[in-house]
Amino acid sequence: MSDETLQGLKNIPYFSEVAETALAELASCATIKSYPKNSVIIREGDEGGALFIILSGKVQAYLSSANGRMVILSSQGPGSFFGELSLLDGEPRSASISALEPTVCSLVPRHVLKSWLRNHPDAAFSIIRSLTQRIRNLTENVRGLALSxxxxxxxxxxxxxxxxxxxxxxxxxxxxxxxxxxxxxxxxxxxxxxxxxxxxxxxxxxxxxxxxxxxxxxxxx
Structure with a gap:
C-alpha cells in the first residue's frame, strides 16, 4: 500500500520538489481507507487526526448550518490533499468533507506528519505554498459573494x-x-x-x- 501512497504524493504538484526518498518515508507510515459516495469523511468541529491524500475519487469541502443550509467551499480530486490545517494549528476541523463519488484516501497520522516536516523543511514550504493558494482562492470567493x-x-x-x-x-x-x-x-x-x-x-x-x-x-x- 505504501507504493500507492508514494505515487499519490508524487502526483501532488506542491510536492514536486520534495525528494522521492522523503516522500517514501512519509508513505511508509500511511494507511489506506475507502469511502462510499456521499459519505462524510470529516465533520466540521472534529478534532484533527490525520492528513488525507486523495488517491482516487472526488471530495467537496463545505460549511453547513443547524437549519441545513450548505455552502460549498471547493472540490478536490487525485493530486490533492486535505486536513492539513488542523494538523498544523491543533484546532478543530474548520470545514466538513464529503465524498462526491467512491473515494480512496491515504491517511498520515498527525504525529508522523509533524515529525516529518521537522526533518524535511522543503516539504513544509510546499505545504505553505498550498495553503497560500487556498487562501487566495477563498479570497476570490469572498470577493464574489461580497461584490457580485x-x-x-x-x-x-x-x-x-x-x-x-x-x-x-x-x-x-x-x-x-x-x-x-x-x-x-x-x-x-x-x-x-x-x-x-x-x-x-x-x-x-x-x-x-x-x-x-x-x-x-x-x-x-
Missing amino acids: DVYGRLAKALHDMAVENEKGWIIQEKPTHQDLANIIGCSREMVSRLMKDLERGAYLSIERSSIHIHRKLPASW
Whole structure:
C-alpha cells in the first residue's frame, strides 16, 4: 500500500520538489481507507487526526448550518490533499468533507506528519505554498459573494467549471441546481430561473449529464 501512497504524493504538484526518498518515508507510515459516495469523511468541529491524500475519487469541502443550509467551499480530486490545517494549528476541523463519488484516501497520522516536516523543511514550504493558494482562492470567493450579484456569481461558477472544446465550452459533470446554489450562496429556485433564462437566450444548453456553453455569458442579467 505504501507504493500507492508514494505515487499519490508524487502526483501532488506542491510536492514536486520534495525528494522521492522523503516522500517514501512519509508513505511508509500511511494507511489506506475507502469511502462510499456521499459519505462524510470529516465533520466540521472534529478534532484533527490525520492528513488525507486523495488517491482516487472526488471530495467537496463545505460549511453547513443547524437549519441545513450548505455552502460549498471547493472540490478536490487525485493530486490533492486535505486536513492539513488542523494538523498544523491543533484546532478543530474548520470545514466538513464529503465524498462526491467512491473515494480512496491515504491517511498520515498527525504525529508522523509533524515529525516529518521537522526533518524535511522543503516539504513544509510546499505545504505553505498550498495553503497560500487556498487562501487566495477563498479570497476570490469572498470577493464574489461580497461584490457580485447572484447572476454574476453563477456566471463565474459556470465559467470555472467549464473546459473549452471545438464548439465552445462544456461542463462534463453537470452540477444540480442545488449544487450551484450551495456554491454561490443563493436559493435553488433562483439558480433554476437564471439557468432557464440563459437556455432561452441560447447561451447554453443542458444535456442529460453535461452543460454546453455556446457563447460568452453576458456580464450582467
